[in-house]
Amino acid sequence: MPLSDQEQIRRNSLEELRKLGINPYPAAEYKTNAFAEDILENFDSTKTDFAGVSMAGRIMSRRIMGSASFAEIMDSTGRIQIYLKRDDICPGEDKTLYNSVFKHLLDIGDIIGVKGFVFKTQTGEITVHVKELTLLSKSLRPLPVVKEKDGTVYDAVTDPELRYRQRYVDLIVNPPVRDVFRKRTQLIQSMRELFNSKGYLEVETPILQPIPGGATARPFITHHNTLDMPLYLRIANELYLKRLIVGGFEGVYEFAKDFRNEGMDRTHNPEFTVMEIYIAYKDYNWMMNFTEQIISKAAIDLHGKAEIPYGDKIINLNPPYRRVTMLDAIKEFTGIDISAMDEPTLRKTCDGLNVPNTPEMGKGKLIDAIFGEKCEHHFVQPTFIIDYPAETSPLTKMHRSKPGLTERFELMINGKEIANAYSELNDPVDQLERFQEQLRLSEKGDDEAMFIDLDFVRALEYGMPPTSGMGIGIDRLAMLLTNQPSIQDVLLFPQMKPEGQKPKAESEESEYLDLGIPAEWILPLKKLGFTTIAMLREAGKAGKLANDLNGFNKKNKLGLAGLSTEVVGSWLEKI
RNA sequence: CGGCCCGUAGCUCAGCUGGUAGAGCACGUGACUCUUAAUCAUGGGGUCGAGAGUUCGAUCCUCUCCGGGCCGACCA
Numbered sequence A: 001m002p003l004s005d006q007e008q009i010r011r012n013s014l015e016e017l018r019k020l021g022i023n024p025y026p027a028a029e030y031k032t033n034a035f036a037e038d039i040l041e042n043f044d045s046t047k048t049d050f051a052g053v054s055m056a057g058r059i060m061s062r063r064i065m066g067s068a069s070f071a072e073i074m075d076s077t078g079r080i081q082i083y084l085k086r087d088d089i090c091p092g093e094d095k096t097l098y099n100s101v102f103k104h105l106l107d108i109g110d111i112i113g114v115k116g117f118v119f120k121t122q123t124g125e126i127t128v129h130v131k132e133l134t135l136l137s138k139s140l141r142p143l144p145v146v147k148e149k150d151g152t153v154y155d156a157v158t159d160p161e162l163r164y165r166q167r168y169v170d171l172i173v174n175p176p177v178r179d180v181f182r183k184r185t186q187l188i189q190s191m192r193e194l195f196n197s198k199g200y201l202e203v204e205t206p207i208l209q210p211i212p213g214g215a216t217a218r219p220f221i222t223h224h225n226t227l228d229m230p231l232y233l234r235i236a237n238e239l240y241l242k243r244l245i246v247g248g249f250e251g252v253y254e255f256a257k258d259f260r261n262e263g264m265d266r267t268h269n270p271e272f273t274v275m276e277i278y279i280a281y282k283d284y285n286w287m288m289n290f291t292e293q294i295i296s297k298a299a300i301d302l303h304g305k306a307e308i309p310y311g312d313k314i315i316n317l318n319p320p321y322r323r324v325t326m327l328d329a330i331k332e333f334t335g336i337d338i339s340a341m342d343e344p345t346l347r348k349t350c351d352g353l354n355v356p357n358t359p360e361m362g363k364g365k366l367i368d369a370i371f372g373e374k375c376e377h378h379f380v381q382p383t384f385i386i387d388y389p390a391e392t393s394p395l396t397k398m399h400r401s402k403p404g405l406t407e408r409f410e411l412m413i414n415g416k417e418i419a420n421a422y423s424e425l426n427d428p429v430d431q432l433e434r435f436q437e438q439l440r441l442s443e444k445g446d447d448e449a450m451f452i453d454l455d456f457v458r459a460l461e462y463g464m465p466p467t468s469g470m471g472i473g474i475d476r477l478a479m480l481l482t483n484q485p486s487i488q489d490v491l492l493f494p495q496m497k498p499e500g501q502k503p504k505a506e507s508e509e510s511e512y513l514d515l516g517i518p519a520e521w522i523l524p525l526k527k528l529g530f531t532t533i534a535m536l537r538e539a540g541k542a543g544k545l546a547n548d549l550n551g552f553n554k555k556n557k558l559g560l561a562g563l564s565t566e567v568v569g570s571w572l573e574k575i
Numbered sequence B: 001c002g003g004c005c006c007g008u009a010g011c012u013c014a015g016c017u018g019g020u021a022g023a024g025c026a027c028g029u030g031a032c033u034c035u036u037a038a039u040c041a042u043g044g045g046g047u048c049g050a051g052a053g054u055u056c057g058a059u060c061c062u063c064u065c066c067g068g069g070c071c072g073a074c075c076a
Helices: A005-019 A036-042 A096-105 A160-165 A167-173 A174-198 A239-246 A284-305 A325-335 A343-350 A363-374 A426-444 A456-461 A472-484 A510-513 A519-527 A533-537 A544-556 A565-574
Strands: A053-065 A070-076 A079-085 A111-119 A127-138 A147-149 A151-152 A222-224 A229-233 A250-258 A271-280 A306-310 A313-316 A323-324 A384-386 A408-413 A416-423 A467-473
Touching: A005 A096, A036 A053, A036 A079, A036 A127, A053 A079, A053 A127, A079 A111, A096 A127, A096 A239, A111 A325, A160 A167, A160 A343, A174 A250, A174 A284, A174 A472, A229 A239, A239 A271, A239 A384, A239 A456, A239 A467, A271 A284, A271 A426, A271 A472, A284 A384, A284 A408, A284 A467, A284 A472, A313 A544, A323 A325, A325 A363, A343 A363, A416 A472, A426 A456, A467 A472, A544 A565
Parallel strands: A079 A127, A323 A384
Antiparallel strands: A053 A070, A053 A111, A070 A079, A111 A127, A147 A151, A222 A229, A250 A271, A271 A467, A306 A313, A384 A408, A408 A416, A416 A467
């Protein structure tokens, strides 16, 4: 890849700096004692607090006015203006540091350290008056320059492709993005704090699993060479965490990356983060209350209140949340009571409601389909949907009083599933039968049905206390709490297709000369895209090529003698 | 997987019924000691995503491909 003019200029500056004996990438620690945010919030011109600050950051703008200049540097807390005066940073005879280094060899994007004192300019802006300037890292690539005045941002970098592929640039030039990711981390800390305060244990379980259990999803498959066996990237960690409850822990939780080999869209990334927690001697009713506590605490920790904006909506995360059974929800939005229907009747009902269905779908899946199609999106304010059909809940305890249903809830917020929980099935015989039923479903063609994990059944046979477990989609909750429309906006590095490969090596000059092409025409040819002889072979008509070359000559005022079609044709013949 | 839209200078974007490209910022040079989207003067910078076709001639029209976005399908 040829360098752009701006990149070339920066590389030249780099060399100039080295010639002046300035290391553009010094090794030494640069001690700082102040951050931009702290200065801007706490500077008081009647006090002497910031008389000797040392700070470091990236140059984000420059306004040079002869022998004095203003610039802005950005550190991890934000931007602050700095003021440089030639005779202040160059007290002696030698004015090179200002005249050459600052004015010409430094650029927007370079990282510098400054020492000086804080003052307020005539226009009232808190500014660092620089006495000492140190280059800490030279930037060789021009940064997009985003300007702002009176709250209006100019030339903001909004191209999603650039923002997601080069997140570092996004983070530099779009300050709110850094805040989103700080909030994401705060969210996780808020939850961890709560769990730890209750004595629950944070654990780690395998990501490479011989059996991808605990959920219904297509896994990624990999291969271990030494064991010579397939391993799956986990789709869930549920079965491992429950083994730990069998092992005697009161409560265990994990912030886990899961991987699912499925479609990608605004709410799905192939790898995503789930918090799963399992607590002994609890049931799903207890877990609903606990979930309300988790969510409302997180909202308050991030926003100071539990009423939060999302898009054009206000979502109230103050408990208690509405609780609706799945069958009631369907009744509410379709007017149909499906509670007594058998499979054929349900299928007809689906057809009548225009809910797509296939013969492989059993009763539970049909109910799920109706709910997904007709109900789910209506639940904008937080709502627990409770009591799911057994067929789609193979790890859930049967309902204590409602036959055919399980003690399961999903928390819906803004029409999306945020959490999923149940009273865990701990009857090992029932569990094995449910796994076997899943196997039958998979033979029937349901490629999401679960594998049988016999070791998990063995663990249950030793006895697991009654337990409630819950999973929260951290990415989706982060979207909600940071008011972001896409999962890509809450993942630092969302999955993307690789960028296209850049061009192959160029042909040597001698290869052009061998064809009888005059040396002065080689550059124009390359500029027109014929960087290799092979490309020239495919150039086609000599007339067009001659025309293009003459046009290039004229446009760039090269002053070369014009080429005839015949001459160009003679080159092409020799290839 | 299907529909719609997008890809032009480092960045943000114009570009008419087809005649090989413009602006602002950024960048180079010069001026300027409190500026702030600094200002003024001046200059350089483009395989118009890639390839093929139609045409005397394509950034523009047609097709294929690549990458991205939105919507739908699939999918928790």
